[in-house]
Amino acid sequence: xxxxxxxxxxxxxxxxxxxxxxxxxxxxxxxxxxxxxxxxxxxxxxxxxxxxxxxxxxxxxxxxxxxxxxxxxxxxxxxxxxxxxxxxxxxxxxxxxxxxxxxxxxxxxxxxxxxxxxxxxxxxxxxxxxxxxxxxxxxxxxxxxxxxxxxxxxxxxxxxxxxxxxxxxxxxxxxxxxxxxxxxxxxxxxxxxxxxxxxxxxxxxxxxxxxxxxxxxxxxxxxxxxxxxxxxxxxxxxxxxxxxxxxxxxxxxxxxx
Amino acid sequence: xxxxxxxxxxxxxxxxxxxxxxxxxxxxxxxxxxxxxxxxxxxxxxxxxxxxxxxxxxxxxxxxxxxxxxxxxxxxxxxxxxxxxxxxxxxxxxxxxxxxxxxxxxxxxxxxxxxxxxxxxxxxxxxxxxxxxxxxxxxxxxxxxxxxxxxxxxxxxxxxxxxxxxxxxxxxxxxxxxxxxxxxxxxxxxxxxxxxxxxxxxxxxxxxxxxxxxxxxxxxxxxxxxxxxxxxxxxxxxxxxxxxxxxxxxxxxxxxxxxxxxxxxxxxxxxxxxxxxxxxxxxxxxxxxxxxxxx
Numbered sequence: 001x002x003x004x005x006x007x008x009x010x011x012x013x014x015x016x017x018x019x020x021x022x023x024x025x026x027x028x029x030x031x032x033x034x035x036x037x038x039x040x041x042x043x044x045x046x047x048x049x050x051x052x053x054x055x056x057x058x059x060x061x062x063x064x065x066x067x068x069x070x071x072x073x074x075x076x077x078x079x080x081x082x083x084x085x086x087x088x089x090x091x092x093x094x095x096x097x098x099x100x101x102x103x104x105x106x107x108x109x110x111x112x113x114x115x116x117x118x119x120x121x122x123x124x125x126x127x128x129x130x131x132x133x134x135x136x137x138x139x140x141x142x143x144x145x146x147x148x149x150x151x152x153x154x155x156x157x158x159x160x161x162x163x164x165x166x167x168x169x170x171x172x173x174x175x176x177x178x179x180x181x182x183x184x185x186x187x188x189x190x191x192x193x194x195x196x197x198x199x200x201x202x203x204x205x206x207x208x209x210x211x212x213x214x215x216x217x218x219x220x221x222x223x224x225x226x227x228x229x230x231x232x233x234x235x236x237x238x239x240x241x242x243x244x245x246x247x248x249x250x251x252x253x254x255x256x257x
Numbered sequence: 258x259x260x261x262x263x264x265x266x267x268x269x270x271x272x273x274x275x276x277x278x279x280x281x282x283x284x285x286x287x288x289x290x291x292x293x294x295x296x297x298x299x300x301x302x303x304x305x306x307x308x309x310x311x312x313x314x315x316x317x318x319x320x321x322x323x324x325x326x327x328x329x330x331x332x333x334x335x336x337x338x339x340x341x342x343x344x345x346x347x348x349x350x351x352x353x354x355x356x357x358x359x360x361x362x363x364x365x366x367x368x369x370x371x372x373x374x375x376x377x378x379x380x381x382x383x384x385x386x387x388x389x390x391x392x393x394x395x396x397x398x399x400x401x402x403x404x405x406x407x408x409x410x411x412x413x414x415x416x417x418x419x420x421x422x423x424x425x426x427x428x429x430x431x432x433x434x435x436x437x438x439x440x441x442x443x444x445x446x447x448x449x450x451x452x453x454x455x456x457x458x459x460x461x462x463x464x465x466x467x468x469x470x471x472x473x474x475x476x477x478x479x480x481x482x483x484x485x486x487x488x489x490x491x492x493x494x495x496x497x498x499x500x501x502x503x504x505x506x507x508x509x510x511x512x513x514x515x516x517x518x519x520x521x522x523x524x525x526x527x528x529x530x531x532x533x534x535x536x537x538x539x540x541x542x543x544x545x546x547x548x549x550x551x552x
Contacts, residue, residue, distance in 0.1 A: 050442065076444030088439040090432055101432050105444030107425055114424045168443070 001064055003028035003204060004172055009058035011048060018044045019228045021058070026172070031198055031205045033215045033236070036225035037248055042208040043085065044228075046174050050075050050082060062172065076105045081170035083161045085177040091150040095141055095160050098149060099132040102167030135163045139193065155186045162190075166197070173197065175207040179214045187211070191218045212249075216240055224248070262396045267517045268510055273403035274472065275509020276410035277303075280465040281486035282493065282501035283417075284458040290434040290496055291454040292344075294355045298363035300483025302459050305366055306332050306466025308376050311475045315383040316375065328463045336459025340452045348451070363480060370477055380476040388471065406468045413464060414502060417457075421498070430454065485512070488532040494545025503543060507531060 005025040011018050019041045026032040034042050047053050049060055051072040059068040062078060070078070081102075090098050107128070109121045136142055139159050144152055149160060158181065165173055178194075179187045191214065197203050209215050215222060215236065222239040224231040226248040232239055239245060284299040306328050313324040343362065347355045371378050387401035421427040433440040433450045441447055466479070473479060489508045493500025508528040516524035535543065 071446070072441045073444050073446040076442055082442050084438075088436055088442075090435040090439060092435055093432075101428065101443055104425070104429060104432075109425055111420075111424055111426065164443075 002061065003063060004206070005061050006045070007058050007061065009045070009048060009060070010056050011044065011053055012056060017228050019048070022225070022228070022230055023058075024223045024230070024233055026204060026206055027221075028204055029198065029202060030220040031194060031207065031218055033219035033222045034206070034208045034225060035210075035212070035215055035222055035239075035245075036231075039227075040225040040248075041228040042225060043176055046082065046176055046208060049080065049174065076168060079169075079171035080174065081165035081168040081172075082174040083158075083165050083176055083178065085180060087154075087157050087161055089149045089157060089161055089164070092148060094146050094148055095144045095152075095163075096132055096136070096146060098160055098164050099135055099167045100128055102164040103128045103131065103169075106169060131169075132167060135166050138166075138196070139163050140189075155182050158182065158186075159190075162193070166201070166203075170203060173203050173205045175205060175209075177210060178207060179209060179211045187214055194218050212240065258396070263517075264514075265397060266399075267513050269399060270403055271510035271513025272506060273406040273509070274469075274513065275489075275506035276406050276502075277465050277469045277482070277505070278486045278489045278509050279502035279505025280410060280413070280461050280468070281482060282490035282505050283498060284461045284465075285487065285490040286493070286495060286498055286501045287454055287458045287461075289490075290498075291430065292355075292451055294344075294352055294359065296458065297356065297359045297483065298366060298480075299458065299462060300480035300486065301363040301366040302332065302336070302462030302480075303465040303469065303482060304370065304477065304479040305335070306463030307470045307475045307479055308370055308373075308466075309463065310467040310470060311381050311383050312375070314385075315381060321384075321386050325464070325467055328467050329460045332463030332466075333456045333460040336455040336457070336462075337452055339459070340455035344455065345448070345451070363483075367477055367480060378477050380474050382474045383470065385471050402471050406472075409464070409468060410502075413461075417498070426453065485528050488528045492532055492535055492542055494542030497542070497544035500542060500544030 002025050005023070007023050008021045009023070010020055022041070022045065024032075024034075034045060036042050044053070048055055048068075051068075051070060051074075055068055059066050061067065062080070065078075067075070067078060067080075090101060093101070107124055109124065113121050136145055139162065141156070141159060141163060144156055144160070149157060152160070158178070162175070162178070165175075175194075178190055182190060194205060195218065198205060207219070219236045221234060222236045223233040224239050224242065224245045231244045231248060232242045281299055281303055284302065285295060288294060288296045288299075309331055310324050310328045313319040313327055314321060319327065339362070343358065344355065347358060370376050385402065385405070387405045390401040392399045392401070392404070421431055429440065429445045430450050430453065432443065433445060433447055437447055440450070465482075469479065469482070473482075485508055486505065489504035490501050491504070492507060493502070493504030508531060511527045511531050512524055515527035519527075539545075
């Protein structure tokens with residue numbers, strides 16, 4: 001059984017092939033990075049998993065179930081959470097409430113049981129708040145707990161978004177350029193947290209990233225993409241030193257010289 | 258003393274009519290917040306609600322409260338149906354196209370009402386339990402008809418507030434209005450939220466209709482109340498639910514005072530004068546949040 005895999009995924013936008021026969025497999029409990037220059041199709045992969053686009057060919061499988069035809073909001077339901085390159089938070093809401101909203105899919109209640117505030121609803125509410133507090137602890141967000149997101153600095157907003165994704169208690173966590181816009185210290189924190197998410201929470205991470213140093217620091221395995229095609233994949237050491245990857249990033253050797 | 262009574266009386270009737278403006282404005286704002294579309298048929302939904310309650314009370318002899326409940330349910334279902342049949346297929350189309358569709362919808366509803374046997378273009382009225390009952394305190398006479406509107410609207414606002422604040426669905430609706438993309442990835446079905454928004458907005462229209470009927474009577478052009486409720490919504494900030502109610506009250510009271518103390522004609526433009534005045538001082542409306550773009 002494979003944990004998560006992409007099989008021959010292909011998608012074109014008006015004649016341009018954004019992804020062409022891309023296939024990879026993410027093992028349970030690892031950090032898997034997708035790298036590539038601008039426009040390589042990295043974020044497109046995420047948008048396909050999230051059912052923002054329909055695939056032309058191929059399919060994604062989570063625990064061997066085909067997940068490429070479900071509705072967009074069901075992606076959360078099956079245990080996939082995501083963060084965005086350009087932060088998508090509920091900006092006029094507090095940090096705490098953003099985290100609680102992350103649990104939307106796991107709550108089981110309706111108008112009737114909520115009006116009566118049944119013991120079951122009560123238990124969920126308590127559990128949800130405990131979970132949110134755990135995350136606030138984990139990501140060191142105590143100082144911002146009751147603040148509205150819109151007033152927070154960029155780096156903190158990124159952390160809140162990570163927290164909201166964790167609140168969903170996902171099996172698979174998709175991080176879109178998690179280190180972009182962070183300073184050195186914040187990126188350092190993030191790499192520690194990602195390791196903890198993997199080791200302590202047992203959540204598998206799939207990330208798209210630009211920053212090579214960061215990728216080298218955090219990821220177990222890497223897939224390199226250019227013009228929508230797979231250049232190579234394997235252990236992070238091998239991929240980052242692969243001549244084709246160097247070429248995609250640095251250009252032809254004689255062109256440099 | 259005489260003058261004070263007179264003013265109080267006028268303000269009170271202004272508040273009650275303002276409540277109805279507020280309810281219609283609430284319908285505008287709800288749909289706008291969820292879907293970024295202005296539903297110009299909101300006034301016609303009120304008219305339809307009034308005709309339905311007239312049929313139930315006047316023709317089928319339902320008790321008032323039962324008629325209120327049935328009207329709310331029927332209008333809610335109608336809202337769901339409208340969303341499902343007309344508006345869902347327009348998701349993703351340019352906003353102006355959808356707005357034009359809602360204008361078309363308003364014409365359609367008005368003509369439909371005029372064609373239905375028993376409805377038509379005449380003016381109707383029906384009995385309410387509040388008719389010709391008054392509370393007297395000193396020289397002040399308060400009609401139950403007006404008081405009922407205020408009380409029912411207050412109860413309704415309280416219900417709506419609790420719904421949005423405390424329930425899971427209500428929270429999902431608030432989340433969707435803040436960030437649709439993020440809401441989808443939290444597992445919220447935006448389609449369901451849109452549908453529910455129309456349900457609630459139409460039901461509010463229905464309640465507005467049954468409340469307004471004893472005052473203006475039931476007729477085909479009741480929907481033009483939208484022309485007063487729209488400035489009420491803008492006044493409140495067009496993104497704020499409490500703002501819609503406050504905007505409605507301000508317009509209701511001003512209009513009532515203008516109608517009493519100013520020459521003929523001022524009553525109908527008072528709402529717009531207030532609106533222009535407020536927008537010059539506070540372009541984002543009373544309760545609006547100014548969107549600041551970082552560059």
